[in-house]
Amino acid sequence: MKLNINGKETELNVSDDMPILWAIRDIAGLTGTKFGCGMAMCGACTVHLDGQAIRSCVTPVSAAVGKKITTIEAMQDDKVGQAVQAAWQQIDVVQCGYCQSGQIMSATSLLRQNPKPSDADIDAAMSGNICRCGTYQRIRVAIHQAAEKLA
Amino acid sequence: MNDMINFSRRSFIKSTALVAGGLVVAFSIPQAKRFMGVANAAEALTLPPPNAFLRIGADDSITVMLAHSEMGQGIWTTLPMLIADELDADWSKIKVEHAPAAPSYVHTAYGIQITGGSSTTWSEFERYRQAGALTRALLLQAAAKQWKVPVAGLRTENGYVINGTQKLSYGQLVDTASTLETPKNVTLKTPDQWKFIGKPTKRLDSADKINGTAKFGQDVQFDGLKIAMVARAPVFGTTLKSYDDSAARKIPGVIKVVKVPTGAAVIAENYWAAKQGREALKLVWDEAGHDRPDTAQLLKQYQALSQKPGVQAAKAGDIASVGKQAKQTLIAEYVLPFLSHAPMEPLNCAVKITGDGCEIWTGTQMQTTDQAAAAKILGLKPEQVKIHTQFLGGGFGRRANPRADFVSEAVEVAKAAGLPVKTVWSREDDVKGGFYRPMFVHRASITLDAKGKPLAWQHTLVGQSIIKGTPFEGVMIKDGIDATSVEGVADSPYVKGTANHQVHLHSVQSDIPVLWWRSVGHSHSGFVMESLIDELAHAAKQEPLAYRRQLLKDHPRHLAALNLAADKASWGKPLPAGVFRGIAVHESFGSYVAQVAEVSVKEGEVKVHRVVVAIDCGLAVNPDGVQAQMESSVAYALGAALSSEISFKDGQVVQSNFHDYQVLRMKDMPKVEVHIVKSTEKMGGVGEPGVPPLAPAVANAVFAATGKRIRRLPIGDQLA
Numbered sequence: 001m002k003l004n005i006n007g008k009e010t011e012l013n014v015s016d017d018m019p020i021l022w023a024i025r026d027i028a029g030l031t032g033t034k035f036g037c038g039m040a041m042c043g044a045c046t047v048h049l050d051g052q053a054i055r056s057c058v059t060p061v062s063a064a065v066g067k068k069i070t071t072i073e074a075m076q077d078d079k080v081g082q083a084v085q086a087a088w089q090q091i092d093v094v095q096c097g098y099c100q101s102g103q104i105m106s107a108t109s110l111l112r113q114n115p116k117p118s119d120a121d122i123d124a125a126m127s128g129n130i131c132r133c134g135t136y137q138r139i140r141v142a143i144h145q146a147a148e149k150l151a
Numbered sequence: 152m153n154d155m156i157n158f159s160r161r162s163f164i165k166s167t168a169l170v171a172g173g174l175v176v177a178f179s180i181p182q183a184k185r186f187m188g189v190a191n192a193a194e195a196l197t198l199p200p201p202n203a204f205l206r207i208g209a210d211d212s213i214t215v216m217l218a219h220s221e222m223g224q225g226i227w228t229t230l231p232m233l234i235a236d237e238l239d240a241d242w243s244k245i246k247v248e249h250a251p252a253a254p255s256y257v258h259t260a261y262g263i264q265i266t267g268g269s270s271t272t273w274s275e276f277e278r279y280r281q282a283g284a285l286t287r288a289l290l291l292q293a294a295a296k297q298w299k300v301p302v303a304g305l306r307t308e309n310g311y312v313i314n315g316t317q318k319l320s321y322g323q324l325v326d327t328a329s330t331l332e333t334p335k336n337v338t339l340k341t342p343d344q345w346k347f348i349g350k351p352t353k354r355l356d357s358a359d360k361i362n363g364t365a366k367f368g369q370d371v372q373f374d375g376l377k378i379a380m381v382a383r384a385p386v387f388g389t390t391l392k393s394y395d396d397s398a399a400r401k402i403p404g405v406i407k408v409v410k411v412p413t414g415a416a417v418i419a420e421n422y423w424a425a426k427q428g429r430e431a432l433k434l435v436w437d438e439a440g441h442d443r444p445d446t447a448q449l450l451k452q453y454q455a456l457s458q459k460p461g462v463q464a465a466k467a468g469d470i471a472s473v474g475k476q477a478k479q480t481l482i483a484e485y486v487l488p489f490l491s492h493a494p495m496e497p498l499n500c501a502v503k504i505t506g507d508g509c510e511i512w513t514g515t516q517m518q519t520t521d522q523a524a525a526a527k528i529l530g531l532k533p534e535q536v537k538i539h540t541q542f543l544g545g546g547f548g549r550r551a552n553p554r555a556d557f558v559s560e561a562v563e564v565a566k567a568a569g570l571p572v573k574t575v576w577s578r579e580d581d582v583k584g585g586f587y588r589p590m591f592v593h594r595a596s597i598t599l600d601a602k603g604k605p606l607a608w609q610h611t612l613v614g615q616s617i618i619k620g621t622p623f624e625g626v627m628i629k630d631g632i633d634a635t636s637v638e639g640v641a642d643s644p645y646v647k648g649t650a651n652h653q654v655h656l657h658s659v660q661s662d663i664p665v666l667w668w669r670s671v672g673h674s675h676s677g678f679v680m681e682s683l684i685d686e687l688a689h690a691a692k693q694e695p696l697a698y699r700r701q702l703l704k705d706h707p708r709h710l711a712a713l714n715l716a717a718d719k720a721s722w723g724k725p726l727p728a729g730v731f732r733g734i735a736v737h738e739s740f741g742s743y744v745a746q747v748a749e750v751s752v753k754e755g756e757v758k759v760h761r762v763v764v765a766i767d768c769g770l771a772v773n774p775d776g777v778q779a780q781m782e783s784s785v786a787y788a789l790g791a792a793l794s795s796e797i798s799f800k801d802g803q804v805v806q807s808n809f810h811d812y813q814v815l816r817m818k819d820m821p822k823v824e825v826h827i828v829k830s831t832e833k834m835g836g837v838g839e840p841g842v843p844p845l846a847p848a849v850a851n852a853v854f855a856a857t858g859k860r861i862r863r864l865p866i867g868d869q870l871a
Contacts, residue, residue: 041808138782
């Protein structure tokens with residue numbers, strides 16, 4: 001199966017029903033995207049499919065054929081992604097860090113759709129991403145900071 | 152703090168040249184206490200390296216070896232700060248690595264290699280500074296030798312030794328330094344000389360954790376490594392009787408199915424194949440002679456026990472002697488559920504068994520225990536088992552298991568499969584797989600005098616011991632009391648300050664596996680004690696803050712935290728309509744934390760708007776790290792207080808994933824403000840002590856808002 005991952009056409013020997021998460025982690029070897037729950041409950045596996053944030057743990061690879069998959073590994077080449085990552089570092093958001101790839105992918109998607117989100121907008125967009133270290137307060141601040149920088 | 156450390160007496164030191172070049176400084180502290188009967192610190196003196204704490208490369212890089220695991224709490228940054236200060240290091244040259252499992256890295260107080268008990272910073276405060284100071288002394292001597300000048304005229308700054316206008320970088324000095332005798336004495340810096348300690352410092356692991364390159368156990372991949380998923384018993388304690396794997400073996404990507412002590416393991420090329428293979432297994436479990444626990448029945452059993460005398464954990468005076476002065480008696484029962492740690496990274500462990508040893512890649516909080524367990528399974532010596540500690544995607548106690556459960560199982564799977572394997576737990580495996588914070592029932596009967604002061608305090612706890620049946624039992628259970636069951640009650644200033652008191656414990660036996668969960672016994676006792684105090688204040692018709700101040704008048708560190716939190720939260724000043732405050736203070740792991748929660752209750756839903764935290768942890772080495780841990784503790788504890796619960800029905804765990812084991816999400820995160828008490832008192836921990844006061848502060852605010860006393864967690868729909 002041919003998949004476009006981070007701008008590269010990649011041939012992967014996978015079955016149609018394999019979730020994108022396992023194709024990119026176990027087969028393509030891109031481990032920045034994390035497995036957290038396997039049922040779209042935690043957001044750790046968030047990637048972009050044609051720019052939209054999706055939960056890769058429940059989205060089969062067949063749904064990605066002909067589309068562009070973007071993972072955390074490519075965020076440094078993305079203007080919004082760069083701003084989000086810079087804010088994350090400035091605010092020192094991370095603790096254990098395991099959920100942060102997914103948080104950054106969700107935050108980047110939010111800022112593309114809503115360049116100036118309110119706290120309520122952030123809560124609505126980010127409540128699907130669990131962080132057990134509880135970095136939520138800093139994520140809020142970092143999203144606002146990234147938004148300001150992009151404005 | 153201006154200690155003159157006499158290494159010849161107190162420590163064993165050696166400096167050795169690394170094969171790769173550079174300077175390695177290592178030493179062990181022989182006074183490390185034998186703690187859990189697992190490792191003897193004295194052995195550390197005779198075993199060979201790797202036992203370095205610090206490595207300087209010819210390229211000027213300074214690699215700090217962490218004896219403890221980074222699981223979010225920030226020691227990847229804090230321990231290097233200790234070294235950097237003594238070494239006058241260039242912070243930009245610092246690199247960090249997890250140390251291997253080796254006796255040299257055993258905890259300076261506990262004698263095994265462990266990250267737990269909120270102890271890393273205080274327990275390493277001397278050892279890591281000594282490593283830095285010793286290295287600096289060696290580099291000064293090396294420079295003196297190269298320049299042929301006395302050491303006395305030299306100074307160090309930002310990675311260089313300086314002599315007037317001449318300077319040599321540390322990297323330029325390592326070859327000479329590695330040939331020198333180690334100094335016998337070094338003097339540690341005084342606090343006024345610190346550049347890093349006490350200053351807010353950004354994390355060194357941040358960049359890798361935001362660009363996807365940080366390696367967690369889950370991310371370990373190498374040629375030939377297969378993925379395994381284990382089908383485990385649905386009822387704890389039962390074993391696999393038989394299985395049919397004919398359908399599983401037909402799934403593309405499934406390699407084989409093997410039997411292991413915990414069940415049947417499906418070995419496959421990838422997770423997806425392993426998962427499908429496991430779903431296709433037909434399994435028969437032998438449940439003969441095992442209970443099928445049910446939470447409702449357990450609760451009845453616990454409640455009945457709570458009214459009977461147990462094993463005595465504390466006693467003073469005579470609780471029956473207070474008849475005449477007694478004004479009123481409060482009797483209250485509190486119930487706390489089983490809880491899952493639910494770290495974001497599901498458990499996993501990669502194992503490669505070689506001709507003469509075994510290599511393990513995982514995120515663990517207890518390396519030497521895991522190493523010993525793996526060695527035992529394989530018939531190896533511990534030093535033949537190499538542990539490569541990866542970043543931990545959260546720990547909270549789950550990855551510090553005296554039984555080494557997930558590592559032992561992975562070793563069994565690799566052994567049975569004859570292949571290198573990484574066992575991966577699904578989220579469902581994690582939620583249903585045990586090692587929970589034990590369920591507890593507390594029953595207290597407290598008699599007050601006419602002024603509202605407690606005259607007699609009778610307190611009975613019922614719950615499973617997390618230590619019984621583990622290798623730590625011999626050291627940690629004394630006279631039938633697991634101290635972790637009664638901590639926060641038996642040693643509470645409120646109980647101890649009551650002339651007549653009695654604390655009893657019933658340690659219930661069960662197949663349900665239990666374990667320490669962030670803040671251990673304080674996770675239940677903090678809630679009970681600080682709720683009870685609020686109940687007593689109300690019964691005595693006294694204002695809750697004033698009531699606490701009176702009872703804690705001889706406890707200055709409690710008071711300092713309490714007063715700072717109350718002050719910063721403007722306690723007693725008006726709040727917006729519908730918003731109410733609650734307060735709590737609790738000591739755990741050597742730190743004192745007070746919290747004020749601002750809460751509203753609307754249509755039975757509790758909303759926490761703001762939490763003001765004050766902590767006295769002694770010296771705050773990295774104040775920003777302390778702040779982060781307080782924010783984290785509020786979130787972790789609030790999720791549990793509002794909605795987390797593991798329950799049992801007909802022997803099986805009811806919950807399975809984040810839809811029914813609910814944890815805090817962004818929408819429910821309050822504003823958290825953290826204030827650190829300026830303190831020169833003994834250092835305590837920060838990873839856990841922020842957890843215990845949160846639930847009672849919230850529940851006390853709920854009482855202020857509604858008049859309803861929360862005596863059972865989670866709050867759930869109790870207010871509906």
